[in-house]
Amino acid sequence: MDLTLKIWRQNGPQEKxxxxxxxxxxVEEDMSFLEMLDYLNDQLINEGIEPVVFDHDCRExxxxxxxxxxxxxxxxxxxxxxxxxxxxxxxKSGDTVYIEPFRAKAFPIIKDLMVDRTAFDRxxxxxxxxxxNTSGNTIDANAIPVPKEDADRxxxxxxxxxxxxxxxxxxxxxxMLFASAKISQFSLLPQGQPxxxxxxxxxVHQMDLEGxxxxxxxxxxxxxxxxxxxxxxxxxxxxxxLFASLSSNK
Amino acid sequence: MATSSKGLFGSSxxxxxxxxxxxxxxxxxxxxxxxxxxQLFVSGEEGKxxxxxxxxxxxxxxxxxxxxxxxxxxxxxxxxxxxxxxLQNRAARPVGxxxxxQSVNASWASRKMALLGTLTLFFIIVHMKSFWYEMHFGSLxxxxxGNKDLWTLTVxxxxxxxxxxxxxxxxxxxxxxxxxxAQSAFQTLGINHPKYTPIIQKxxxxxxWLIPAGFVAVAVFLxxxxxxxxx
Numbered sequence: 001m002d003l004t005l006k007i008w009r010q011n012g013p014q015e016k017x018x019x020x021x022x023x024x025x026x027v028e029e030d031m032s033f034l035e036m037l038d039y040l041n042d043q044l045i046n047e048g049i050e051p052v053v054f055d056h057d058c059r060e061x062x063x064x065x066x067x068x069x070x071x072x073x074x075x076x077x078x079x080x081x082x083x084x085x086x087x088x089x090x091x092k093s094g095d096t097v098y099i100e101p102f103r104a105k106a107f108p109i110i111k112d113l114m115v116d117r118t119a120f121d122r123x124x125x126x127x128x129x130x131x132x133n134t135s136g137n138t139i140d141a142n143a144i145p146v147p148k149e150d151a152d153r154x155x156x157x158x159x160x161x162x163x164x165x166x167x168x169x170x171x172x173x174x175x176m177l178f179a180s181a182k183i184s185q186f187s188l189l190p191q192g193q194p195x196x197x198x199x200x201x202x203x204v205h206q207m208d209l210e211g212x213x214x215x216x217x218x219x220x221x222x223x224x225x226x227x228x229x230x231x232x233x234x235x236x237x238x239x240x241x242l243f244a245s246l247s248s249n250k
Numbered sequence: 251m252a253t254s255s256k257g258l259f260g261s262s263x264x265x266x267x268x269x270x271x272x273x274x275x276x277x278x279x280x281x282x283x284x285x286x287x288x289q290l291f292v293s294g295e296e297g298k299x300x301x302x303x304x305x306x307x308x309x310x311x312x313x314x315x316x317x318x319x320x321x322x323x324x325x326x327x328x329x330x331x332x333x334x335x336x337l338q339n340r341a342a343r344p345v346g347x348x349x350x351x352q353s354v355n356a357s358w359a360s361r362k363m364a365l366l367g368t369l370t371l372f373f374i375i376v377h378m379k380s381f382w383y384e385m386h387f388g389s390l391x392x393x394x395x396g397n398k399d400l401w402t403l404t405v406x407x408x409x410x411x412x413x414x415x416x417x418x419x420x421x422x423x424x425x426x427x428x429x430x431x432a433q434s435a436f437q438t439l440g441i442n443h444p445k446y447t448p449i450i451q452k453x454x455x456x457x458x459w460l461i462p463a464g465f466v467a468v469a470v471f472l473x474x475x476x477x478x479x480x481x
Contacts, residue, residue, distance in 0.1 A: 006348070019348055072351030098349040105342050171352060171361055172339035174262075204263055213342030214262045214335050216363060217434040218356035232442050239440025241263045 001027045001093040005040065007052055008100045010109050017109070019098075029089035033076060034059060034066060036088055037099075053112040059084040061226065064161030067168070068113055069100040074165035074224045082163060082226045102168035106175070106210040119210040120162050120178060126206035127199035128182045130191050141191070150188050157184035159227045166221035166229075172213030177221040179207045180237035181229045187240055197244040204241055262338070268331050270435035272324040277432055279321050280461050287468045290404065293477035295394075301404075302397035309385060329371055336364045359430040366427035373420035380407055408472035409479070417469050421462045428458035 002025040010017025024043070027036050034056050041051035057065035066083040070076035076086045091097060099113065107115040132138065146154075160181035167175050183200050186192025192199070215234060222231045258264045286308070289301050308314050352361055359366065381404065384390060390398040407413050433454035436442070441450065 008348075069347055069350075072347065072349040073354065100347055100349070103343050103345055103347055105344055169355060171343075171356070173342035174339075204261055208262050211342060212262075213339040214266060215438070216339075216360060217430075217437045218360040220352065220355040223355035231437065235437050235440050235442030237440075238263060238266075238438055241261075242258075242267065242440055245258050245261075245264070 001025075001029060001088065001091070003027055003091065003093070004096040006096060006098045007113070009052070009112055010101075012111060013108055017112075019100075027088055029087065031088045032059070032084055033068070033070065033086040033088065034084050053110075053114045055114050056084060061085045062161060064163040067102045067115065067117075067163060067165070069098075069102060069168055071098050074102065074168040075163075075226055079223070080226055080228050082161075085226075102164050104164075104167050104173035104212065106173065106212050107164060107167060115164075117162070117164050119212070120164065120175070122210065123175065123179055123203050123206045124162075124182060127195065127202040128186075130186055130195065132191070144190050146189060153232075154185050154188035157181045157188070157229065157233055160185075160225075160229050161227060163226060165224050165226060167212060169220045169224040170213065170215075171218065171220070172216060174215045174221075175207050175210070175212040176215040176234050176237070177225060177229055177231075179203055180233035183240065184233040184236050187236065196240065197248060200237060200240045200244050201248060204237070265331055265335055266438045268327060269335065270438040272328040272331070273431050274435050275320065275324045276328065277428070277457065277461075279317075279324070284461055284464045284468075287465065290401075290468050290472060290477075293475060293480065297477070298399075298401040299393055299395055299397075301401040302393045302399055303395065305385065305400040306397045325371075325374065329367075332364065332367055357430060359426040360434070363427065363430060366423050369420060369423040370427055373416075373424070376416070377420075402478060405472055405476070405478040408469055409476050411473065414469050414473045418466055421465050421469075425459055425462035428462070429455060432458050 002023070005022045005024055006019050007022060008017055009020045022040060022044075024036075024040050027039065031039065034054070037052060037054055044051050055065050055067050057063045059066070061082045061084060064082075066075075068075065068083045070083065070086070075081060075083045077090055078086050101107075101109055101113045101115050102117075104115075106119040107117055110116050158181070160178060162178060162182075164178070166177035167173050170176075183203055186199060187196050217231070217234075219231060222229065258267065286304060289297065289304060291297075292300060308318075381400065384403055385398060385400055390400065390403060393399045393401070408417075433451045436447075436450050436454070441447075
């Protein structure tokens, strides 16, 4: 299959970037999207052109490292897939494929298609954990009864891989779906209760500090999320934050 | 864990709560306003006197006056908060995409709330100049009962095709604004439940289209019947 790739090239965080066109032939439909980029980079190296920098790691849809805004959608045209799980059979010969980095003030570009998503790590550090005694008398997690339905919903929230597709897709670059998933995975479980109030207040505060936008409830994030994280989590965070704000001592 | 809370002011979530609360209050205002407008379906001297009596009541009864101040405040809050949110949202993505397919994952109205809100605000200003300003500060004549003749002012305005056209366009914009906003407010306030959310969404969607349809029906009725000409 022959394609015309239009790729964002930017030498560094402060450099000016632009879309560059690369014709590519011999792409096979069984290639993953990232393999297609590897294939392009091989050609670019042979031609003495600097290869395109892009994020990737596990290449099996669980690490959240791959990103890319492909033909106007985060992780491309597929639903509930990451870019590494997107295959070239989704495209046809002769197509023009636009490949851009995830765009947000909070996700500055490092180089080409690679963006800095450590803002998510800082939100996590602000409260995305529980404190557990590990001094030799650790309590088995299963010792506390948890209703099956709550455990399932907490697990659903915990499947968020922190890829940032929600931010990239949102017209406001809002991180509400990510933050709400990371808060919900604990707030639904008894183990998450001792720090529940502080968690939601601190993580939302950090989210605001990072410069993400606000939530307009368009629902685009839920559609584009490779893990199908539900908008219910955003409502839960809104609810928890409201009650925590009203009852917080500070 | 040290807590950093801005409480119900300042944070992105709090700004949205105020948007939702003021928006929902303005929804209840629309219901009251529409019920008042339905009196315009009664033509003739009888309708005129009743409508002007109603206008007198709405501008003098203390409880209604309090409600009207809450309404002005809500419009102001919804506007200022909306502008602050829109500016923040714009700043959150300084460089946009070359190719972006927003229509595949979000409704048109949900993506155009600021634009639809601006149109609605413009309409409110024109609408208040036409009726509210004239009623409070204008030189309106009086009817047989001595009440200010708001009825004649109203039916005369809607005799003009361009006024009706502007009104219908603006109210349609409001309908789209409500089609997203009225149900979205519940999500913002954290009200999302597998049992109740489908009911809320259906009810608020019906609200978003039926209330504006009522306003348009009254306007079209006045234009077609021209009750001012038959008096």
